Amino acid sequence: MYEGAIQDLIDELGRLPGVGPKSAQRIAFHILSADPTDVKRLAVALQRVKEQVRFCTTCFNVAEAEQCRICRDPRRHDDVLCVVEEPKDVVAVERTGEFRGRYHVLGGAINPLEGIGPDHLKIRELMARLADGSVKELILATDPNTEGEATATYLALLVKPMGLAVTRLASGLPVGGDLEYADEITLGRAFEGRRAI
């Protein structure tokens, strides 16, 4: 334990994702010995990100205005909505160039171990967007892990009475790799989940 300010900084850094106590200490002492103008620039960047970056009031993607770039784009289709966990997932789907509809960012996934239930996610807002019936297909693109699957199931059950098409991304072997390099668990499960063509 150090005294005062330096320990405060270590504690704050240690709260960041992926930063353990050792790294936090190293970063803190790096900052302590760094040039004051560099440190000021970092401090300003930290402050600005909170002041200027907001969340789109429609889809909850990151935005620099009331609405994000995608929600403002008149060329996007209004009848398909892709539900993702985080803004970085929007970026990932956009990179595919496959999707021309709109997004809804939940802000996470249902995760009781971390105390996150449906009320902590933008689910009420999603239901409000679906209410007028203009969305015909809902794509559930939450992560293909336990929490993402549970969230997808939850949403699928919730929107079932609305009668719109609900789809889930296919998961399986990574594309671009050779079959022989897939590990046996992944390949084994892909085999089990094979489909007719």
Place this chain on the structure above:
Amino acid sequence: MYVRRLELVDFRSYPRCVVEFEPGCSVLVGPNGVGKTNLVEALGYVSTLDSHRVATDAPLVRAGATSAVIRSEIVHEHRSLSVELAIEPGKANRARLGGSPVRRARDVLGALRMVLFAPEDLALVRGDPAERRNYLDHLLVARQPRYAGVRADYERVLKQRNALLRTAYLARKTGAGTRDLSTLDVWDVHLASHGAELLAARLELCAALGPHIAKAYDAVAAGRGRAGIAYRSRVPIEPADRESLSAALSAALVESRPSEVERGMTLVGPHRDDLLLTLGELPAKGYASHGESWSMALALRLAAYELLRTEGIEPVLALDDVFAELDAGRRERLAELVGSAGQLLITCAVAEDVPAALRGARYEVSEGEVHRA
């Protein structure tokens, strides 16, 4: 499949040691406490990335050293593959396969397939149900690696579901009001589907194992009563297809929900099941003598070995401290059962305890050293 070479550096009691093996029988002889089990433990570690004796890695590193290395050379279908593991407690293991580093240590799983019987296996009979569930699940993974993923998924869903039940339970207990359990239905869906996949596989495995267990027990036990196994679950396990099991699990979850909410945990599912071991009409646990329990444990391992062998996987078989426990007749019968193994590693304190049919290459083990006799 056989192990051609084993090299240890700072593993357990060995500063450095190299042992060259051949296919067929190898007998490791030496007085108690000299380091025989340490050798098979090292090979077991290569096979499963786990010790059969300890849950943490620290005891595997020689006292005074900071890391241990296990190098092995495995021959399979006339090809030789080197597997190297560096164990440093508190850090992730580093591994090399065929000389090249691999991204995750678990990429070496499957390179050496081994069935090990050791005195600790008595816990299979006398220990908690978890011991027997692990026995089944490890064997499932050895046959079809994808079950490692199925089991991990099931356990993750279970953990989340338990967390949900637990917070609701605590909120109620501390008077902090009721908690939202609306997502419980969702977790039920996933628990039932992953659970059914695991359950179906375990049931199929039990059916395949049954005859092998009876046969092996008959050979190694003093001969009274037939050994049997039966899968025990609170969920109806007939019919045993995945769809029916999923429906049965769902129904069981609905039924037990009030008591689950009351107690704050998941009370049905494959994580609560057990494998009932029987000798004649009686359960082995609580009824069998020490000798019968030990024979039952040995039969479970021998059955696993036989099953893998009939399915075209020829694992290495290691029998640690087995022959001293058997009389002459049973030694002979065991020799008949395992004599044709591709590779059989035997440890014993007295070489004469091992039947002549199994006396292949002999190795003298002394404090920190192994010499071919």
